[in-house]
Amino acid sequence: MxxxxxxxxxxxxxxxxxxxxxxxxxxxxxxxxxxxxxxxxxxxxxxxxxxxxxxxxxxxxxxxxxxxxxxxxxxxxxxxxxxxxxxxxxxxxxxGSTIASMMGGRLVNSCSKDPDEKKLLNVVEEMAIASSVPKPDIYVMDGEKGINAFAAGHALDDAVIGVTDGCIRHLNRDELQAVIAHEFSHILNQDMKxxxxxxxxxxxxxxxxxxxxxxxxxxxxxxxxxxxxxxxxxxxxxxxxxxxxxxxxxxxxxxxxxxxxxxxxxxxxQREYLADSSAVQFTRNPEGLSGALKKIGALSNGSRLLSPNTNEASHMFFGNGMKESWFSISSTHPPLLERIKLLDPSFNGDFSAVQLIEEKVISTKLKKSEKLSQSAIPLPVIDNAIGQTVPPVIMGLAGSGDNQIKVNSSKELSDSIGNPSQEHFDFAAELIKSLPNLVIEATRDPHDSCALVFALLLDKKNELIRNKQIEEIYDLFGEGMSKATLKLSLEIDNIDPRASLPIVDLSIGALRHMSQDQYGYFNHIVESLVAADGQLDLFEYSLSKLVVSHLEPHYIKKRKKVVQVYSLKRLGHDCSVLISALAHAAGREEQTIMAAYKAGAGRLSSLTELNFLSTTECGLKDLDASLSVLEGVVPNLKRALIQAASATVSVDGYLQIQEAELLRAICDVLGCPMPPLSISMEEAA
Structure with missing residues (x-):
């Protein structure tokens, strides 16, 4: 499925x-x-x-x-x-934050020194990159000794992950990864809504x-x-x-x-069965999920929760948060033993042999200090990104035409939507390890996350334009932000070109903690940086769409009304804009462009009538308008659109980095997160 x-x-x-x-x-x-x-x-x-x-x-x-x-x-x-x-x-x-607060959750400080919380943060970050989902806020339910977790939110943009104290204390990394993968599957499958x-x-x-x-x-x-x-x-x-x-x-x-x-x-x-299956598919490690479930059976508290609001949210949890009822037909979760045997048929139901990790006593003083530091996240001028040594700048645009990725088939691209594999998790872990500490730390702080996005948008070819961009940042945010942007830009110029959008994914969580006014200034600077050179390139478009699509719903509380579309017959022009724009992005020679267009248009020919459009008729602004219409199509039509888009950009068997970023941005607008291309880091460098 x-x-x-x-x-x-x-x-x-x-x-x-x-x-x-x-x-x-x-x-x-x-x-x-x-x-x-x-x-x-x-x-x-x-x-x-x-x-x-x-x-x-x-x-x-x-x-x-x-x-x-x-x-x-x-x-x-x-x-x-x-x-x-x-x-x-x-x-x-x-x-999701409402549910987390209702359950007594504490927002985890991204700079937490607690080893178990650092492990949790790292696992969630890897999962976010592997699935191309913006990193959700993470909550821990202190005092809840049972092993449990939940995902809550209206959509990807306001999702949160919550885990119990017992979950991070008793589970090893593989088991915790399996539980988090289970919760991410709820996010991807629209179970939260x-x-x-x-x-x-x-x-x-x-x-x-x-x-x-x-x-x-x-x-x-x-x-x-x-x-x-x-x-x-x-x-x-x-x-x-x-x-x-x-x-x-x-x-x-x-x-x-x-x-x-x-x-x-x-x-x-049924959604719990599906989430278990998806978690195993994601991690390729059934022992991790079965191990977590076995520890629930072995623990005296099991997965039970103490919160008086447990019944109201009982169906959201990884395990049954309520006491076992005689009326089992009303239980929100399948029987524990049944879930385990689907993963490990040889298990005999003996939980006494299961080894639990001894629970460590954590200083409540440390917890309180971290909670205070997280409760108010200002956006002042800070100097934590200043004064650190960085390698000399390497000029040149990352993700140029020299960066090619081999694609076996367009089906491989479209099938990966919402289906991250172990390859993607390995890639995510490797990518995080390859990133400079300065960049990783910046993704966890609202101020530095702004600087990180600004740094990604700085012009890498024209020094005059770059200086003008820095001046705009200085005028609106001050010297601290402009210096942090320059320092981070030196780091970013040396990283793997495919890391740019995943870095933004990691930053979205911190960027959600700006004030309304700060978001307005941030959005203004993003628009100014993109328009600084008088033209909109593929990377700028992809990054700005990613940022806007995930932050706008958070800061503009009135959600955009999307009209459901059940047929593409009347959307021929919008489909033509989509396929033509991708065809022009896929090749410079007319022969390659036409081959790309025909490959994509052929996938939609039975659904609507398409016409090839020139670059003046299918620019990025035209594409933006058409995507606003196409985002309302039903899932089976989204599948057809993404299959056509994938066929267009991969017609020659190769994918440019910027083509991949554009395809990712299109999928993002359509609500279909595309995992990163998980080939070896050396191959794309």
């Missing part, structure tokens, strides 16, 4: 979720109507006569036949549940039980007050009616709780 099929299934699960929600609302509404007609309305309508005779049957019969009452109850129930769900959706508007919708839907379904409980508490407290009061018994019937109404609503609320748990179980179990 490829990336696009997994996305299609995620959308299908969303439709299933809507259907189950409607069924749940109808069942609850029906039960509400029956209970109100049989019990509550007779009391409110004076169903008890002065002589004590009960006329419940007649009143109930009339109520059951009342269509206006039935419609009112159904509509009222629907409104209460829907409003509650929308309220919860509003609470979660800030994305589905999980957020589940939280809202389930909250809506169970809110009636909370309302019923509140009404019972009001009735109970009123009864106790009246007993202590010397007043007469006026109002006693109303209190009884409120209490009975509360009991009835609680009864329907119980159905809502049951429905909510069943919906979570129905949706999340």
């Amino acid at each position: 490829d990336f696009f099929e997994r996305q299609r299934q995620a959308k299908k699960k969303t439709s299933t979720l809507v259907l189950l929600f409607i069924i749940g609302v109808l069942l609850i509404s029906l039960l509400n109507f029956l209970l109100l007609s049989l019990f509550v309305i007779p009391i409110f309508s004076g169903g008890f006569s002065a002589e004590g005779e009960v006329n419940v049957s007649e009143i109930a019969s009339n109520s059951l036949k009342d269509p206006i009452l039935a419609a009112s109850v159904i509509l009222g129930t629907f409104l209460v549940i829907t409003i509650a769900g929308l309220f919860k959706k509003f609470q979660l508007k800030d994305g 589905l999980n957020f919708r589940l939280v809202s839907v389930v909250f809506g379904l169970i809110v009636l039980s909370q309302i019923g409980r509140l009404m019972m508490e009001v009735a109970f407290s009123s009864t106790r007050y009246r007993r202590r009061s010397s007043r007469d018994n006026n109002g006693g019937g109303l209190i009884i009616a409120i209490g009975c109404t509360g009991i009835c609503i609680m009864a329907t609320g119980f159905i809502g709780v049951l429905m909510g748990n069943l919906i979570k179980s129905a949706i999340s179990r």
Whole structure:
């Protein structure tokens, strides 16, 4: 199952979720109507006569036949549940950080000295590069001794990874990598968006039980007050009616709780199997994932969580965060032993032989100091990038036409979308090791990450333009930023040309911690640096698209409305712009350009009508406009577009570095992260 099929299934699960929600609302509404007609309305309508005779049957019969009452109850129930769900959706508007805070997570300081946290940071960074996903913020749930983890967010742009204290203390590196790969698969497969919708839907379904409980508490407290009061018994019937109404609503609320748990179980179990499978596919190491699951079985705390909010987010976790229930059908996760045996069929279920890493005691004083340093991340002028020795500058544009990568087939490129392999992880680890410490440290700091992006955009051929760019940085950000940019540019000029976009991936997490004003200044400088030479090249376009696509949703809270497109028939011009632009990028000679165009257009000929466009008709600005339209196409059409794009740029069996960067940027806009080209570092140098 490829990336696009997994996305299609995620959308299908969303439709299933809507259907189950409607069924749940109808069942609850029906039960509400029956209970109100049989019990509550007779009391409110004076169903008890002065002589004590009960006329419940007649009143109930009339109520059951009342269509206006039935419609009112159904509509009222629907409104209460829907409003509650929308309220919860509003609470979660800030994305994954909301869930992390709700679960008591602590944002990990990127400069943490704790060895286990440094290991976690390194694993997440490798995973981010290998999958071409911006590095998510990382949270640790202190005090949670069980082994567990979660991924949460609306999309790639606001995703966070959370792990328990027990997870980083008890798991070795291979096991931790497998757990993080499991969570990254949830990010890639759009499970996070589905999980957020589940939280809202389930909250809506169970809110009636909370309302019923509140009404019972009001009735109970009123009864106790009246007993202590010397007043007469006026109002006693109303209190009884409120209490009975509360009991009835609680009864329907119980159905809502049951429905909510069943919906979570129905949706999340299969996604957990898929995430396990994807994690093994990513790491090619089933022992890592099975080892983590075995340690859950061996640990007294297992994967259980202490947070009072665990039930609300139970379906988001790597393992079952709740106590084992007798009602196993409502469990959000498959049985632990079943998951292990799918990875290790020889396992006999004996957890006593599993070796646990002894938990180390970490200084709470250190934790508090790190938490304080992370809580407020200013963007002042800092000098941590200044005064360090750097090698002499090497002039020349990285990623020129001399850097070629052999491609076996265009299918190899398109199949890698959302499917990082062990090769990609090895490449990521090697790339991180090859980067200067100054660059790695810069990706973890908001100020230095700005300087890093600026350094990548400095002109490497024209010294006059470069000086003008530095002046613009100085005018808006000051001397500290301009000096840091120059120092980092000296380092960047010597690194592997394929490292540029992965460096930006690592920096996105830190760049999300700017203020709104700082982002405005940053965005202005990026635009100025790109426009400094009066032309937009492939690398500048690719980098700016990557930065904008991942930061804009974070700082501009109103998410862009993307219109779903189910056919390419009316998008022939936009498809023509895409394929023609890539064809011009793929070759300088007319024969090569036409061959590239025909290779790509042939993949789309059955879906739409294409025309070859000149460079004046398919420039990068035209491409930008067309991608804004094409990003709304459904997953199977995205597959076709990316297969066509891959066929275009790889027509001669080779891929230029800048072609690869452009293809990566296009995939990024379409919401389809393309892993880096994982060949040996020496081959591309």
